[in-house]
Amino acid sequence: MNKEILYVVDAVSNEKNVSKELIFQAVETALAMATRKRYGMGIDARVSVNRQTGDYETYRRWKVVDDEDPEFESPERQILESYAKDRGFDVAIGDYVEESIPSVEFGRIAAQTAKQVIVAKVREAEREKVVSAYRDKVGHLIMGVVKRADRKGIVLDLGENAEAFIPREEMIPGEMLHVGARVRGYLKEIHQDMRGPQIIVSRSDVNFLIELMKLEVPEVSQEMIDIMGAARDAGSRAKVAVRANLPNIDPIGACVGMRGSRIQTVTNELGGKERVDIVLWNEDIATYVMNAMAPAEVLSIVVDEESKSMDIGVDGEKLSQAIGRGGQNVRLASELTGWTLNVMSVEEAEAKTQAEQQAIINLFMEKLDVDEEVAVILVEEGFSTLEEVAYVPIEEFMAIEGFDESLVNELRDRAQTALLSQAISQDSHLPAADLLHMDGMDDTLAFKLATQGICTMEDLAEQSVDELMELADIDETRAASLIMKAREPWFADDKAEA
Structure with missing residues (x-):
């Protein structure tokens, strides 16, 4: 029967293309389970198989625990440290005390158990082998064939016994993928669950769009053009910001391609319904936002750097176009630039700006005790808070036409006094x-x-x-x-x- 073990190990190892050591471990586990069935499931057993002869020995073992350990559970599996040492074992807490016991035969029951364990371990090894081959591909595009579809998502056959899963929330809304269809996806992560590692693929992630652009536009992979950012409503619309690293390259033209061929290929891969706008990136944030708002034409823009927001004025008749269906255009532009964008008609923008400026003028007139002319000058020079008046370097004040040192010092003193009074009144x-x-x-x-x-x-x-x-x-x-x-x-x- 010992030779039978070697035969099983050789046969399964060759058939499943897994290491013999893994099969030996499975056999040892199976024999240990058979041993527990014979002597009582409460015991802990270990089996050691000789890799050359197939001979094996069986041991019953106890884990050494501290005498005062409150987690001492069962004398069938654990032994107190003092008791182990009294029996002559030189052990420490956490070690195991073992005693040899008669081995069970590698008969029908043990063989059946071994088969179940081997199958489980082989499946686990095969899955880990496949997943290991894809760990370095996380963040890249992969291709697969639709194997099956259900309400939870799509299973892709990647070849060589590898499978990937596209969860329903990672699919493009409204897209129908039929069994046998070849599709690309973005390898988002390798997720560990109860069934083991699972390859998760996305077609709705914004990075799927970016990787498609890199694939279809050689200038991007050659670093002649950089993709500076992207925003996407999967299945509907997307915006991609690009810049050229060489002066003689048109980044938008390169991404669109001859007669729109390149961007059309990307759109087809996204299901054929998603519109992709290519936006020219600019280090000047106002210009960048104006480009991102296309096709809407921006007529005025007011920047608030402190809150990272902008008031954007457009032609009243084209306000709906600027906002987009369900606010899509402004939302994508905001996501692309990282700024909060408030779109309104030019008239509304001007009225809001005037109201805000008038509020600041009234504040300066009240708190600094100055007339409207001085308050207007301060606002026109860019002052918007009492803190700025109180603590902006005196040199900036002196650059204002008509302001002398005496006036500047008086304004700073009044602003500081107003702030002090405000702090005292608020007790903060x-x-x-x-x-x-x-x-x-x-x-x-x-x-x-x-x-x-x-x-x-x-x-x-x-x-x-x-x-x-x-x-x-x-x-x-x-x-x-x-x-x-x-x-x-x-x-x-x-x-x-x-």
Whole structure:
């Protein structure tokens, strides 16, 4: 019967093209299961098969656990450390104590169990072998034949016993893939589940579109053209931003191809219904957004860098085109550029801008106690908050025609006073007493730091010189002096401990 084991190992290894060691392990597992059935399923058994002769030995074993271990469960599988040492075993916690027991024969029952284990292990090995071949292809396109389809998704036959799965949510909406059809997909991930590793493919992912563009446009793979970004409503519409790395290349023309041949090939691969717009990327964000809004013509644009949003004005008669069906055009443009885009008619945009400017003018007139002429000049020069008036470098103020040093200092003082009053009234971002009365500190600087979240000497001590120079608009010498002063309690504590 021992020779029978060697025969089984050779036969299965050659038939399934898996290592003999894997089959030996399966046989050992099967014999161990048969042993537990004979002696009681509660025991732990180990079988060791000689790889040359087929002879095997069987051991019953117990895991060594600490005497005080609350997880001690069963004396049939575990043994206390002290008891193991009393029996003469030189072991540590976590080791196993083994005793030889009579082996079961490799008979019909053991052979049947071995067959089941071998089949399971062979399937697992084959699946892992296949998946390993595709690990390096994650993030790339793969081709397969539709093997079957159900409500959960599509199973692709990749060849050489490999299969991939396209979940329903990763399919292009409305697309019908028939059994036997050859399709491409984007290898999104290798997912581990109860059945083992599974190759997940997507046709709706935006990266599927990008990889198709790389495949169909040689200039992209040759790095003559860069794809700067993409946004996609699978099955409906997409936008791809490109730029040329060489001055004599038209990136849009290269991507579209002669008479639209290249982009048509991409569209056909996407199901034939998805419209792909090629957008010229530009480092100037306003220009880039205007390109991304095509085919809508942008007539005006107001940029708010702080909130990364833009108000876009278009011809009122073409407002619906600019927004797109269900807001699709503006949504894709926003996703492509990374900015929040608010589309409106030119009249609405102008009215909104005027209202916002008037609100700032009224704020300056009230808080700075200036007339409308001065407030308008400040707005026209780009000032929009009291913080800017209070802390923008004096040189920028002096560049304004008609502003002298006396007027500038007065405006800055009034703005700082208004901010201080505002902070006190809101009872927020107030400097603590230790910061306010620290040597070298003045009230204006203390309140300015408090607006930046630096309210205590401890907060100040944690800043670097460069950070403080930028936050407080002070020179390096003063910044270093203030930080060292704020850190004095640290050194006093260290000295006391010493």
